[in-house]
Amino acid sequence: MVFEVFRRERKGQPFQHAGAIDAPDERFAEIYAREQYGRRQESVALWLVPREAVNEIDEFPDEFEMKYRRVDGYSIKARLHEARERAGTLDMAPGGDAAA
Amino acid sequence: MTSDRVDLLLSMADDELILGWRNSEWTGIAPFLEEDVAFSSIAQNEIGHARALYELAAAELGTSADELAFDREPEEYRSSPLVELRRLEWARTIARHWLYETADEIRLVSLKDSDDAEIAGLAAKMDREEAYHRMHAEMWIDRLLATDEGRVRLDEAVDELWPYALGVLDDELRDELRARVGARLGRALPEVEAVPRGVHEAELAELWEEMTSVRRSAPAGAQW
Numbered sequence: 301m302v303f304e305v306f307r308r309e310r311k312g313q314p315f316q317h318a319g320a321i322d323a324p325d326e327r328f329a330e331i332y333a334r335e336q337y338g339r340r341q342e343s344v345a346l347w348l349v350p351r352e353a354v355n356e357i358d359e360f361p362d363e364f365e366m367k368y369r370r371v372d373g374y375s376i377k378a379r380l381h382e383a384r385e386r387a388g389t390l391d392m393a394p395g396g397d398a399a400a
Numbered sequence: 401m402t403s404d405r406v407d408l409l410l411s412m413a414d415d416e417l418i419l420g421w422r423n424s425e426w427t428g429i430a431p432f433l434e435e436d437v438a439f440s441s442i443a444q445n446e447i448g449h450a451r452a453l454y455e456l457a458a459a460e461l462g463t464s465a466d467e468l469a470f471d472r473e474p475e476e477y478r479s480s481p482l483v484e485l486r487r488l489e490w491a492r493t494i495a496r497h498w499l500y501e502t503a504d505e506i507r508l509v510s511l512k513d514s515d516d517a518e519i520a521g522l523a524a525k526m527d528r529e530e531a532y533h534r535m536h537a538e539m540w541i542d543r544l545l546a547t548d549e550g551r552v553r554l555d556e557a558v559d560e561l562w563p564y565a566l567g568v569l570d571d572e573l574r575d576e577l578r579a580r581v582g583a584r585l586g587r588a589l590p591e592v593e594a595v596p597r598g599v600h601e602a603e604l605a606e607l608w609e610e611m612t613s614v615r616r617s618a619p620a621g622a623q624w
Contacts, residue, residue, distance in 0.1 A: 324543070327539055327543075328434075331532075331535055332434040335437060335441055335532065335536075336437060339441070
C-alpha cells in the first residue's frame with residue numbers, strides 16, 4: 301500500500317507533501333515515516349494518508365471562456381496575419397509571414 | 401592486561417561495530433526500499449554507539465577509538481558470536497535484530513545503575529536512542545506472528561539463533577532474556593548452552609578483512 305506523507309516543519313507552517321512510502325500496513329507506514337521524516341527533529345508533525353484516500357482532480361471545465369485574461373489566450377500571430385492580408389503587406393513581414 | 405571496565409566497554413563496542421557492519425550489508429539489497437533505509441539507519445546508529453564506547457575505552461588505555469576499532473587482530477575482538485554471523489536471509493536477520501535489541505536493552509538497563517558515572521550516562525543515552533530500533537523490531541515480530549507462515553519462519557530463525565542470543569549477556573542476565581523472549585513468542589525456548597564470547601565465528605575473519613582493508617592500505621597516521 302502506498303501512503304503519502306505530509307510534514308509540518310514548524311508550528312504554524314502548513315503541512316507540505318514530503319514523499320511517498322510503500323508499506324504493508326499502517327503500522328509499518330508509521331515506523332517508516334518516523335524514520336524517513338522525523339528522526340532528526342526535522343518535523344513537528346506528519347500526516348500519513350493512504351493514496352486511495354486521496355481524491356485527485358485533474359480536469360477543469362472552462363466555464364467562463366475568459367481566455368483573453370491569459371497570456372496564451374490570444375493568438376497574436378493569427379490576428380497579425382489577418383491584418384497584413386487586409387493591408388496587402390504579407391510579403392513585407394519580417395521573418396516571412398506569407399506562407400502562414 | 402586490560403581492566404574489567406575496558407573488557408566491558410570493548411565487548412559492547414565490538415558488538416555494536418560488528419552488528420552495524422552486518423546491518424549495513426543489506427544496503428542496496430533489502431527486500432524493499434523502506435527496509436533498506438531502516439537497516440542503513442540502524443547500522444549508522446550502532447556504529448555511532450560503538451564509537452562512543454571505544455572512546456571511553458580509549459581514554460582509559462591511552463589510545464584512540466579508531467585504533468581500537470580497526471587495528472586489532474580478529475582474535476582480539478570481544479564481540480559476541482550472535483553479531484558475527486553472516487545471515488543474508490530475512491527471517492534470520494529480523495530474528496537476530498530482535499534478539500539482539502532485546503538482550504541489549506536488558507544490558508543497558510542494568511548498566512544505567514552502574515556506579516561508574518561515565519558508563520551509566522552513556523548507557524542512558526544509548527537506551528534512549530535505541531527506541532526506534534526496538535519499535536522497528538517489535539513491529540516485525542508482530543507482523544510475523546500474525547500469520548502461520550510468518551510464525552513458522554520466525555520460530556525456526558529464533559531457535560537457530562537462540563544459543564547465540566544467550567551468549568550476548570552475562571550469566572546473571574540470561575534468565576531475564578529467556579523470560580522476555582518466551583513471553584513474547586508464547587512458548588518456551590529450547591534448553592541449550594549459550595555460545596559465549598571468546599571463540600569467534602569463522603565469518604568474523606572475512607568481515608575484518610573487508611572492514612579494515614582501507615585502514616590497512618594506508619600508512620599509520622595517514623590523514624585523509
